[in-house]
Amino acid sequence: MNSLSVASSTPKFSPSGKLRIGLVQFPGSNCDQDCFDAMARHFAIKVAPVWHTDTALPPLDAVILPGGFSYGDYLRSGALAAHSPIMAAVKAFVGKGGAVIGICNGFQILTESHLLPGALLRNASRRFICEFVHLAAGAGESVYQKTLAAKVSQLPIAHGEGRFFIDGEGLKRLQGQGQVALRYATHTGQISPQANPNGAIDHIAGIVSANGRVFGLMPHPERATDLLLGGSVDGLAVFEAFLSSFT
Amino acid sequence: MTYEIIVQLKAEVLDPEGRAIQETLARLGFSALKAVSVAKRYTLDLDEPAAAAEGLATRIASEYLANPVSETFQVRKL
Numbered sequence: 001m002n003s004l005s006v007a008s009s010t011p012k013f014s015p016s017g018k019l020r021i022g023l024v025q026f027p028g029s030n031c032d033q034d035c036f037d038a039m040a041r042h043f044a045i046k047v048a049p050v051w052h053t054d055t056a057l058p059p060l061d062a063v064i065l066p067g068g069f070s071y072g073d074y075l076r077s078g079a080l081a082a083h084s085p086i087m088a089a090v091k092a093f094v095g096k097g098g099a100v101i102g103i104c105n106g107f108q109i110l111t112e113s114h115l116l117p118g119a120l121l122r123n124a125s126r127r128f129i130c131e132f133v134h135l136a137a138g139a140g141e142s143v144y145q146k147t148l149a150a151k152v153s154q155l156p157i158a159h160g161e162g163r164f165f166i167d168g169e170g171l172k173r174l175q176g177q178g179q180v181a182l183r184y185a186t187h188t189g190q191i192s193p194q195a196n197p198n199g200a201i202d203h204i205a206g207i208v209s210a211n212g213r214v215f216g217l218m219p220h221p222e223r224a225t226d227l228l229l230g231g232s233v234d235g236l237a238v239f240e241a242f243l244s245s246f247t
Numbered sequence: 248m249t250y251e252i253i254v255q256l257k258a259e260v261l262d263p264e265g266r267a268i269q270e271t272l273a274r275l276g277f278s279a280l281k282a283v284s285v286a287k288r289y290t291l292d293l294d295e296p297a298a299a300a301e302g303l304a305t306r307i308a309s310e311y312l313a314n315p316v317s318e319t320f321q322v323r324k325l
Contacts, residue, residue, distance in 0.1 A: 117316075118316060170316075
């Protein structure tokens with residue numbers, strides 16, 4: 001047991017100075033505590049909670065939009081959260097070059113807010129899928145792609161509406177500008193329909209904004225930060241990339 | 248002033264719910280049934296003069312009720 005916890009608590013990233021990170025809690029967010037814990041335990045960062053009805057962000061270097069079922073997924077996943085009071089401040093933050101990571105429902109909120117393109121639709125299989133998947137980094141210049149290109153990542157997914165969709169023109173733009181950050185793959189990193197759990201177009205699991213500062217992904221890095229949680233610590237590299245994206 | 252908004256996935260976007268219903272009905276013997284698509288219906292009661300009501304209903308539909316990436320919508324006065 002000791003060797004497990006030692007292996008999972010030695011991230012490569014060592015932040016210099018005090019990083020100010022906020023996490024927006026919406027009614028129905030349920031992965032917020034996992035993010036607080038992962039950032040505190042592995043990176044010694046105390047993440048500040050921000051409530052969805054707040055109209056301003058405290059002074060921050062980066063924002064986390066966590067997973068869950070904000071506003072009960074009513075209207076569409078992430079749609080009501082995208083119009084919550086705090087999101088105007090998050091949009092302004094992004095407009096000034098601020099760094100944001102949106103995980104699962106957080107990714108859905110980012111697309112519904114038009115901070116990232118596309119939409120997350122009902123899984124093609126119609127099932128809620130809760131399992132580990134393998135992910136290959138897409139080609140691109142962002143710190144996420146550069147960091148995650150080191151290996152095939154193994155992360156858990158847990159979603160009913162994770163099928164990334166964008167029209168043909170939008171897809172070409174994402175591919176051409178190097179914004180596809182993660183694709184579902186086999187354990188050897190091969191992209192194939194069999195490895196695509198939800199029917200996402202071009203097998204896309206995560207995308208990054210043109211400036212590399214806004215990252216949305218369906219998999220849950222915060223659930224893969226300690227071997228005691230079930231077999232992968234590949235989420236640590238995602239958070240290392242997140243921290244590197246603004247430092 | 249009441250308006251009905253129908254929001255539906257675009258024709259080219261896979262509708263898993265519609266497909267599930269179609270497959271089940273086909274299995275039950277409705278072999279003539281080739282496709283089912285599912286839509287969401289909203290009714291909006293608007294306290295707004297007639298001249299402006301349709302514009303308001305359309306704005307609510309286009310900006311909030313439908314996602315232009317994947318959905319289309321229709322507005323009808325009831």
